[in-house]
Amino acid sequence: MQDAPFDLGAEAAAFAAGRKDLGAVVTFTGVVRDNAAGTLQAMQIEHYPGMTEKALTKIAEEAAARWSLGDVLVIHRYGDLTPGELIMMVATAARHRKDAFEAAEYLMDYLKSRAPFWKREITTTGESSWVAAKDEDEDALKRW
């Protein structure tokens, strides 16, 4: 959890580097997407210090308990971001691709709806609105 930007390339390269027992590495990166009108000035991400660490740790531990993983990484930014900037990433490494993929999807589904982050969009036309949670994100949790 960090205010500062992160470098996807460096994180991906460092993650699980040198491990000879893990055949599969999956990364997911979330990027600030501009709005349909192309007027998104900033995406503000508010979080709940203290609870965020606990929630992320719990989600990662749950994934490690459910799948056979060699390594797990979760990075999530907060503060003001602009379109095209990276919001967060998860990475999973496992012996087999099924575990790595499923665990990464699980991490994402829980990060979306169970980690205490809230997004607000500020447009160049001066509008400001909180991003609403999507039913489909809540529904996504049901498969686990």
Added chain:
Amino acid sequence: MQDAPFDLGAEAAAFAAGRKDLGAVVTFTGVVRDNAAGTLQAMQIEHYPGMTEKALTKIAEEAAARWSLGDVLVIHRYGDLTPGELIMMVATAARHRKDAFEAAEYLMDYLKSRAPFWKREITTTGESSWVAAKDEDEDALKRW
């Protein structure tokens, strides 16, 4: 498709960089896993020049037709690799994470069983054996 090593960090960073319309980037990287005894000296990857390009293009086009993707990348090495080296990667970028994840899994499932690559393992004890195709990899195609 290449003989030369590739740099996961550089590829991941360059992939979909600067795109403001894509919120989700998924990468999968395959790594040469050592055998249980720790005696794997080399993984030799044979391929079918000419058909390989066609097969990879077809698989990528199929993924682009089935999911809403902004970008797709497939890299696959051939030749002699050692444990810990990267064999291949796929990357997908989409507006939404579901498309990016599903397309990456689809690409992997088809690369495993429908792209003309064959792996042979050479051990430090002088043994050499072709890696057998797994029933579960063939079964994985049925879900698509």
Added chain:
Amino acid sequence: MDIVYFAWVRERIGRPKEKIDTDARTVTELVEELRAREERYALAFSDLSALRVAVDQELTDFDAPLDGAREVAFFPPMTGG
């Protein structure tokens, strides 16, 4: 007890955090107390289905007990990732 608010709940209440003395035994009782305070609280807590609650930084339900709780947080559904 520390009460903390996030996102539009924080904006409606007009502050991120406050300390209150309460005998509420559950989150629901605490919400009733807060609603009775002022219009802006009544507004923020008008639709509980649009709210989530954490007690001592663990997500929970509105019928959760508050025995020994030090911090209660109210916020809208999370939108991370």
Added chain:
Amino acid sequence: MDIVYFAWVRERIGRPKEKIDTDARTVTELVEELRAREERYALAFSDLSALRVAVDQELTDFDAPLDGAREVAFFPPMTGG
């Protein structure tokens, strides 16, 4: 017609590629012709369920026609990724 072999099929046949004249109308007929040639071919083609075939660099079935085909490839199930 160019016939190409990969992986252990290549090793059993003892060469990666050969040119042959054939009137075979399907892959199966071609396989019968090859099997009749020499023991190493009979061995390589003894269990067709362990083999895959591509005609002009497209995966296909053993009953595929060969009209106009320039290249037929035989190999074990693929193990990429």
